[in-house]
Amino acid sequence: MARAVVDWFGFHADYEYEYSSNDAPVSRLRRRSNVNIDAIHDFPVDSEMAPAQLYSTESGRLFHSGKIAIVTVGLPARGKTHVSVALSRYLRWLGVKTRAFHLGDYRRAHMGHGNDVPHDYFFVDASPSSVKLRQTILQKCRFDLYHFLDHEMGQVAIYDAVNPTAEGRKQLSKEFLKHEIQTIFIESYVDDPKIIEQNVRSVKISSPDYQGWNPNDAVQDYIRRMGAKIPHFETMDEHELNYIKMINAGERIIVNNCRFGYLPNRIVFYLMNLHIKSRQTYFARAGASTGEDSYKADGLLCDEGESYSQRLCNALLEHRRKEREEFIKQGGSDEELKPLTVWTSTRRRTVQTAAHLQERGFKVKQRPQMSQMNPGNSEMTEEEFKAHYPADWDKHQLDPYHHRFPRGESYHDLAVRMEPIILELEREKNDLLIIAHESVLRVLYGYLMACSTSDIPSLEFPRNKIVEILPESYNNRAKRIPIPHTDTNGAYVP
Amino acid sequence: MHTFPRSVYSMSNIEDSHICVVMVGLPARGKSLIAQKIVRYLKWLSVNAKSFNVGSYRRADTPHPTADFFDTGNLEGERLRRAAAEAAVNDMLRWFEHEGGHVGILDATNSTRSRRAWIEERCKSKGYDVMFVESKCDDEDLIMNNILEVKTTSPDYVGQDPEVAARDFRDRIRNYEKVYETIDEPHLTYVKLINVSSQVIINQVSNYLQTRIIYFAMNLHITPRSIWLSRHGESEFNVLGKLGGDASLSPRGLAYAEALPGLVKDSVGDKDITLWTSTMKRTIQTAKHLTYPKKQWKALDELDAGVCDGLTYKEIEKKYPEDFRARDDDKYNYRYQGGESYRDVVIRLEPIIMEMERGSDIMVVTHQAILRCIYAYFMNVPQDQSPWMEIPLHTVIKLTPRAYGTQEERFKANIPAVSTFRAKYTSANMGGEAAIFDAERAKLPISGAQANGVITINGDVEAVPQKVGAVSVVGSLGSNGGTLVVE
Structure with missing residues (x-):
């Protein structure tokens, strides 16, 4: 999963990949102090203060906010990964030990290059073999997530996945609570087709699959394929869960039940300023x-x-x-x-x-x-x-x-x-x-x-x-x- | 004219730094409280903010209206209320234009679409941003609580039988309910706080300062509560007149720690309170005998005196004469070499302030400079005064936020301590006469903690201090900059 950094004008590219194990090249990219590469997926040195950190504590955690899992919700091309990465950038900047876990990375790593998941992988009524596959991939991701929060002084784990059903989200929240982790869901919900198209155009159709396609056709094809792949999606309306719903790239934000600590509100503060459109x-x-x-x-x-x-x-x-x-x-x-x-x-x-x-x-x-x-x-x-x-x-x-x-x-x-x-x-x-x-x-x-x-x-x-x-x-x-x-x-x- | 010091979270863009925050909601939903708090918070961050309370404009003509006045069928009432709203809006626009105002708050019910459209039009025509803040609440207990609060503190009901006042106020709310339209105009910038932020809807925010105000408002609640503040007991460094360090308590400080549970017992009662200390020995030792759940905050550690840590003021005057002088010239902005300024402390207290707002009954045992900043926040003390306030040792200050200001009570333990207060341009603060003076004052007879609980109300909406019970009232510290009264 090489994320080649195109080096146009004399950048050095002396970074190296380090894989956690043979089958999981999950963004374990470490660099050797190469400031030309975005280090948002690096593991910072634990003892180092973050750029805007006001104070540090021995536990490594801040604000008496405990351990938090931020769980993304939303169909593809709604900017979930963007929100996950942007939020971890901001929280780390403040000194909150944060890491994003992109389920898609685990899925791709498990399947190997060029192999897609079975067609019913995202279905509610998936076949037993697909469910089993899903569980295997999930477990690996969760294992890393718990390890980060319990043994690496982590405070916020961002779990970046589709999480399309209310039932699944309730289960997830319960499971995290057993590990003394508070859950905040962040849904990116878009009903403005223009925003979806723009997003697909800017992040999804640059893949080799669409080389030579007319961009408009490619966008429509992508949206159609995603619709068939994930036919079942419930937007968040679970009153008992803690969630932040961003509608149409932040035009409107609904915050539900997030009064349990300093960090949730601080996160809302940041999200009010974030949008999912890209610019230079x-x-x-x-x-x-x-x-x-x-x-x-x-x-x-x-x-x-x-x-x-x-x-x-x-x-x-x-x-x-x-x-x-x-x-x-x-x-x-x-x-x-x-x-x-x-x-x-x-x-x-x-x-x-x-x-x-x-x-x-x-x-x-x-x-x-x-x-x-x-x-x-x-x-x-x-x-x-x-x-x-x-x-x-x-x-x-x-x-x-x-x-x-x-x-x-x-x-x-x-x-x-x-x-x-x-x-x-x-x-x-x-x-x-x-x-x-x-x-x-x-x-x-x-x-x-x-x-x-x-x-x-x-x-x-x-x-x-x-x-x-x-x-x-x-x-x-x-x-x-x-x-x-x-x-x-x-x-x-x- | 005002002068505007450098802001902490200063306006990020000079061009569009005018925001009119318009409160929306039925009476007894905590609008005035929220408006007050926003003003206080922004001023604390050096943003020029002011609340314009339509009720106080209306009172100029109609000081004690009955509920009928607020009936939509009452044409004369309608006309007067409309005139009051216009006067408030005009004053606010003038304040933006001529007095360097940045955030003006229009505190009224603004409960109809047409009223909101009118305000929007007035502000937009001058190029000012408008943001509506609605407090929506259907929790009966909370509303009832607010009604009780209002009937005792609102100027509308001064001198009236509380029962009659409460009944009338409920009728007034009913009149408003007839025409109330919750905000959902899709093009407006608004935040709707539903049942004390158990749900929040944020619509069309357009700049950073708006998001900062919303962020703050989301941490607020309107449930009654109090905050108890205490410095640590006298420390070994206090006795020696030294700054900073991480010393233990002196014998008298230890005595204060032992007396503390008794000192706060009556005022705490059976409330579930949480106790916060810094991570330094002297605050932890002070809180030792209190049995409330405890949290230690690094952010509550004393202002870092840098190279002056461990020195006395006399030594500083000798070793760093220029710094000594510079500090007194502008104590708020002065930063010790290798250490912190009051301004730095205010920034680091941000999570503390948010958590205090979010929480309920909290007791904080911390240090002089930190308490000055926290006290200044709750009591609206200007920056040029807050670093010079006397916060005596061995005294608990209880603050209770109210719709029209913060109520203060002080409980002094009968345990002498040195005074760590130092007047401007002097280095004499410790030991000697000052200590005797303070010890003398501490000998004042007290029968039960309540006896010396002086109550002050810092009322900045009406700019008139109000009488509470039979206790005398000391001056307001509002924007007029009155004198600072201690005890």
Whole structure:
């Protein structure tokens, strides 16, 4: 089950797969500190604090919220996997030990490559052999889930499956309760055919099965096949169960019986900001400013910075144009690109860097929380600093993520203060270009790619490349778009 | 004019940071309580919020109306009520425009579609977002409880026979029921809290701040309850005048721990309360003799004094004179080197506040700075004052949230302790005269814990403190920024 990371522009791909056992290559992907790969399915080091974690406890659990199983409910192409992955990204960011268990992974692993399950596998009245197969696969998944919660200090296990019947859900909730696990169901319910089609188009028909198909035909075929495969589905209405029903990608949310702890409401808070449509995020540095890069001065763009901002604008628009052409050539629909929104901080350089895009008619919003990390007293060259504050420098080397220079902010402070930005980032439906200081880009990239706190402070964003994050339901993918005639400092290169 | 400090969860977008939160629901559904709490919470997070209570506008003309006034057939009543709503909406719009308001709450029943459409139109015409918050409840006990509460605290029934008031209030509710339409307009942004959030319906939310308000409101309930707050008993570090550390209790602190069960016995009664402590020795030791179920919260640990941990104020003044000064200049934002500021503490208390709102009767034994933040949240104390409040040792503070403010009672144990209070720009706080002064006060005669229970109501809706029973009332700490009264 290789999730090949397409490496377009000089990314290293030195990660390795590690399988839990011979027959279950269940996303046990570990990387060796390769920040170019979304680490949302990695197993983080237990002792490490998460980027926005406020405090840690010996039990590893937080908020007196106990052990929780989040169980997805919904037909295929309703964004269940997307919700599972997005939620575990957010909870981990907060320091809640979370892992997603995708039943589909276990099914595919059990069946082996190219073998589909029997046609009646999802039927309520499936044949005994199919029921047995189902049980075998389920057991394996549950075993891992319990192991995570009981023996690996896990707190939230996300169980990603269809769970189509009320009876099955009641049983599941009972079973979990026996293990002292509270269950919250999250249903993604869609009755707007447009949303389903869009979802199928973006995540389901890119498979080899549909190579060469007309996309519209492929979508219809997929929906028909799923209808035949899972003919029986009951939407959630079980009053005694704890559930969150997201209707039409979050247009309306019904929360039932979720008043039993801090985490359930916090999860609802996150889900209110999540939608299941996919869009691109681009990161770019602001241009260089006049004089030094002083925090206090809040300088304007210098001439070089100004010409960089022009090249950045052109490179991005050119890239988007080409992507669309390529998509149409490969048989994609010729609908217009998603609108592009630009966010900057309120620092003058970032606002000016977006000026060309604003002139071209793109919407630019200033976000005050995206101001760069306050360097405090550390605004001097490395040598000067070492001479003045040797003790602080040593401490900084030990934990550059949490260490804070006198009167300044740490990356951790920045991550906590940017919480509204993280949620707005999830909310945004347009494609999004973020122009900000490197410290801000490090934290936001760290969130989207699930980087560890040891990686975030050293992430690099040279000015000769725009970073693009492509959302895929299983993980995000990063790639870099070169800005022509530009060096890593943003200077013009003929 | 107001000045707006940096926000904790500040507005993420200057352009669309105006939200009009419109309460919806029959009388006695806890609307005012919810509105109050939202204001308090947002202010605590440094978001400029204000509640506009239509009832108080109406009272200007009709201070003590009978139920007939609220009959839909009463044309004059209808006209006056409509005029009150208009005045409230106008004031709110002016407040957005001229006073930097961010979240305005329109506290009224707003129980018909046409009323809601009118409000929506008024706000949208100025470009402000509208979000409706409906409290829907058919739990009879809960409603009855609220009726009892209202008849004793509502300005509409001041000085009236409680029985008559209750009957009249029920008639008033019946008049509203005739025209009540629960919210289900599909295009509106709304949250409907059904039977204290046993079910919540969220519709068409459109920005982060709305989701933050909903998140908070989902944790609220309108069942009566109280919160008991206490600092740990006097610690060995308190006696030495040192900050921070993880010291044990002093002999007098141990005596307080032993006295604590008796001190709270009467006010707790037979309630099922949960006891929270920090993870530090001095709070755990203080709670030792209490037999309630206990939880330890790391988030309740004392403000981290960083490099100053273990020093006295005198030592800090000598070793870090600039910091000492800087801290007093802006104590809320000052962050100890390698440690925390009050602002940092407020962020880390977020789960605590949510859990306190969600829970019922809770006793919290924690530390001075933490209690200042928690107290400031419940009593609406502004940021420039909260870090300077005196929270004395060996005293239990009981807070009871009410529809029109939070009621406070204090119970002082008859056990002397040093004072850890330090006035601005001084380093003298411990031992010596201060300690004697505090010990003197502690010697005041008390017959039973209740005797020194001073009751204060922090009423910020009406901006007028109210009398409760026969106990004298101390000033309001509302947005007008009155003086801070301790005991």
